[in-house]
Amino acid sequence: METTIGVGLLGLGTVGCGVVKILQSPKGRNPLVSKINLKRVAIKNLQKKRNLSLDSSIFTDDPLKVVEDPSVQVVVEVMGGLEPARSLILRAISLGKSVVTANKAVIARYGEEIAEAAKNNGVYVLIEAAVGGGIPIIEPLKQSLGGNQIRKVSGIINGTTNYILSRMAKEGVSYQNVLEEAQKLGYAEADPAADVEGLDAADKIAILSSLAFGGSVSRSDISTTGINKLQSRDIEYASRLGYSIKLLAIAENLEDSENSGNSSIPLALWVEPTLVPTHHPLAGVNDVNNAILIEGDPIGEVMFYGPGAGAGPTASAVVADILNIAGISTLTTAKNGVDPLLSSASWRDCHLVNTNRIIQKNYLRLITKDSPGVIGQIGSLFGENNVSIQSIVQFDATNSQAEIVVITHKVNKGSMKDSLNKIQQLSEVKSLEAHLGCL
Amino acid sequence: METTIGVGLLGLGTVGCGVVKILQSPKGRNPLVSKINLKRVAIKNLQKKRNLSLDSSIFTDDPLKVVEDPSVQVVVEVMGGLEPARSLILRAISLGKSVVTANKAVIARYGEEIAEAAKNNGVYVLIEAAVGGGIPIIEPLKQSLGGNQIRKVSGIINGTTNYILSRMAKEGVSYQNVLEEAQKLGYAEADPAADVEGLDAADKIAILSSLAFGGSVSRSDISTTGINKLQSRDIEYASRLGYSIKLLAIAENLEDSENSGNSSIPLALWVEPTLVPTHHPLAGVNDVNNAILIEGDPIGEVMFYGPGAGAGPTASAVVADILNIAGISTLTTAKNGVDPLLSSASWRDCHLVNTNRIIQKNYLRLITKDSPGVIGQIGSLFGENNVSIQSIVQFDATNSQAEIVVITHKVNKGSMKDSLNKIQQLSEVKSLEAHLGCL
Numbered sequence: 001m002e003t004t005i006g007v008g009l010l011g012l013g014t015v016g017c018g019v020v021k022i023l024q025s026p027k028g029r030n031p032l033v034s035k036i037n038l039k040r041v042a043i044k045n046l047q048k049k050r051n052l053s054l055d056s057s058i059f060t061d062d063p064l065k066v067v068e069d070p071s072v073q074v075v076v077e078v079m080g081g082l083e084p085a086r087s088l089i090l091r092a093i094s095l096g097k098s099v100v101t102a103n104k105a106v107i108a109r110y111g112e113e114i115a116e117a118a119k120n121n122g123v124y125v126l127i128e129a130a131v132g133g134g135i136p137i138i139e140p141l142k143q144s145l146g147g148n149q150i151r152k153v154s155g156i157i158n159g160t161t162n163y164i165l166s167r168m169a170k171e172g173v174s175y176q177n178v179l180e181e182a183q184k185l186g187y188a189e190a191d192p193a194a195d196v197e198g199l200d201a202a203d204k205i206a207i208l209s210s211l212a213f214g215g216s217v218s219r220s221d222i223s224t225t226g227i228n229k230l231q232s233r234d235i236e237y238a239s240r241l242g243y244s245i246k247l248l249a250i251a252e253n254l255e256d257s258e259n260s261g262n263s264s265i266p267l268a269l270w271v272e273p274t275l276v277p278t279h280h281p282l283a284g285v286n287d288v289n290n291a292i293l294i295e296g297d298p299i300g301e302v303m304f305y306g307p308g309a310g311a312g313p314t315a316s317a318v319v320a321d322i323l324n325i326a327g328i329s330t331l332t333t334a335k336n337g338v339d340p341l342l343s344s345a346s347w348r349d350c351h352l353v354n355t356n357r358i359i360q361k362n363y364l365r366l367i368t369k370d371s372p373g374v375i376g377q378i379g380s381l382f383g384e385n386n387v388s389i390q391s392i393v394q395f396d397a398t399n400s401q402a403e404i405v406v407i408t409h410k411v412n413k414g415s416m417k418d419s420l421n422k423i424q425q426l427s428e429v430k431s432l433e434a435h436l437g438c439l
Numbered sequence: 440m441e442t443t444i445g446v447g448l449l450g451l452g453t454v455g456c457g458v459v460k461i462l463q464s465p466k467g468r469n470p471l472v473s474k475i476n477l478k479r480v481a482i483k484n485l486q487k488k489r490n491l492s493l494d495s496s497i498f499t500d501d502p503l504k505v506v507e508d509p510s511v512q513v514v515v516e517v518m519g520g521l522e523p524a525r526s527l528i529l530r531a532i533s534l535g536k537s538v539v540t541a542n543k544a545v546i547a548r549y550g551e552e553i554a555e556a557a558k559n560n561g562v563y564v565l566i567e568a569a570v571g572g573g574i575p576i577i578e579p580l581k582q583s584l585g586g587n588q589i590r591k592v593s594g595i596i597n598g599t600t601n602y603i604l605s606r607m608a609k610e611g612v613s614y615q616n617v618l619e620e621a622q623k624l625g626y627a628e629a630d631p632a633a634d635v636e637g638l639d640a641a642d643k644i645a646i647l648s649s650l651a652f653g654g655s656v657s658r659s660d661i662s663t664t665g666i667n668k669l670q671s672r673d674i675e676y677a678s679r680l681g682y683s684i685k686l687l688a689i690a691e692n693l694e695d696s697e698n699s700g701n702s703s704i705p706l707a708l709w710v711e712p713t714l715v716p717t718h719h720p721l722a723g724v725n726d727v728n729n730a731i732l733i734e735g736d737p738i739g740e741v742m743f744y745g746p747g748a749g750a751g752p753t754a755s756a757v758v759a760d761i762l763n764i765a766g767i768s769t770l771t772t773a774k775n776g777v778d779p780l781l782s783s784a785s786w787r788d789c790h791l792v793n794t795n796r797i798i799q800k801n802y803l804r805l806i807t808k809d810s811p812g813v814i815g816q817i818g819s820l821f822g823e824n825n826v827s828i829q830s831i832v833q834f835d836a837t838n839s840q841a842e843i844v845v846i847t848h849k850v851n852k853g854s855m856k857d858s859l860n861k862i863q864q865l866s867e868v869k870s871l872e873a874h875l876g877c878l
Contacts, residue, residue: 030653146762147461147761149468299751299755300752304742324582330778331767341469
């Protein structure tokens, strides 16, 4: 390793600064870190004071200058947003430069286009920082688990919502209260929609799914329910029944249960607040931590756990990707070959099944009349519609009305919807107050 | 990827068979799996019937024939034991062949010699299967966490002892009873010493440490205490105080607390039954599962969790390593360069500090006379010796004797030993029944 590798940085926010700090203090890190040379940095405001010792001559407010600088071999995109990020990534690729990005929104939407361009140009686009902050998950999925048939990926992959849910569970307070505090503390954005409506988690599960199953699906068709309508009452009842409520993002291969004759792989992807049994490894994941559980054959189950966000952890993931490119660049031949394991090109077709075919347990909370036969009626109606019940519990009865919580066995969402329509037509049933998933 | 890669297998036990099964069913796995060709297999007994569809012409009872077969580019050693495994690995390397091995005993003892030989011959020796069964941990440590200064690695890395401890905790039964049942069920060997005395965990933490800190230490100097003297009484008391007891293997960088002027990095490595607070991520790791927690800067804490043993998970790790070599072999130039991230050559000097300088909390159980002043006396004596106490609890008092459990704050093992010598000289103290670590 006598050569160094020139890096250009697009963006110098918290993650960008975290990357610079690692590169400026190589002691105690892998020796390859000292071979990485920061050559050019694009920032929005050239006047802004920064607490970093960087030669001002490397700054520019024109990101294209970074991408096109001949001394820059690897472009690190940590500016965020869809454009100009996407165009800059594609421009870098077209110049034969590898790209490292933390931009889950771009990769979830344009991952296929970008991977195809990278393949054609013999470069890498590495995205470890796009999912799970500092947790190594992209690299293990691509390399360490490559011998497995992956069946399912499920995870807590949004730190903001997990923080809110953890505090709601611990303190018994309302969603709105915790959200406001989280915003004050900087754990939630002023506009929290992307997090609390589950959109960020949907971006990330789309990315994990494409790596786990070898092909991408349409991002906009992922069934997504956030936590913004979740009531603390349901967290409390779940807890009494032995469950935590987590915002889970799930991707499942339904190949075995299908007989389509279609060579495209049927996948179910969804994001939903879900009851997780207390003894389940995901149940103990609290605060801003993330965890991703991978199920496959022959591995069984493995889980990756750690800080899902933050400048330091995310910078750790970005630097890991730069190191990977630096390490492998010592081998790259003139013909610009790429290691097929490290490249993230898709290797088969996948498609989303109709949401109605997602199979899972359900948690339901109903307000009913407080009459003796109501539990029997509900139970019978579910039975007639082939929905098996795991438990029915009456939690509260006041003012001549009762609150009933039902946990079903596994059933597809289509049948569940049909049954719920019928249940709600019962004269004894006043309203369906909550409908969540359940592991 | 038009080329295939020829693999030779040394050993066809449960892991070897698991590898063959993956290679024979590439569907749904990374497409690179189908490029791996099993060319030669060394087995002990050519007559033994096997439930695998392999052409008998590829079998030999001479492992050297596998290593030296020109069609074999990667040698997979899953035979176990120190010799001839070590010699065969070195022979393969000298022939310019990369090696994949699950042999933690060989790597913990001869890792440096083997890595040096691999470096000189421009080949890889990959060892994902040597620690944590199927859990991706070696690869993430080398690649995904390379930008970090690692401070500490701690883990539950022996499945047999974790199974025994989990059952002792759940059922309140004795070590001896659970061990006998575990032996009947095949979870423990007929000679359980390597597992229950902590030797296997010590092999594995030696390997993790060398990757985390960049240099190896003397395997034989690792302070190792097993679970074979652990009493179920202590598991019960720990539980009442809010702790689980786990056999932890720990490697810690003590650089910050040292001023040696020595460029070699001072490390503390030890294996010991340790109290883990119930809310700690390692506390919920039960049965034969393993988990490894990595602490570093700027990552913070990440944990890797999964099946620590078994044919399928271990085979998954072996195949991951073969895939890595296959993927990168598409790039390898004539000058036989190696990716420095993927090679596991050490990059700085490390040494073990004297065991007395290991710093941790302690759990102590004492039998004392049942006299009113005894807790005060013990507390004072610890105080005089600069050992701070977190809690002293009297659990039992019968027949004029009392059972007292002390949890200390962090203190080095040397001071702890001195204090314990003095405590045991108190006329009120009858015996020290247990001394464990505590997180």
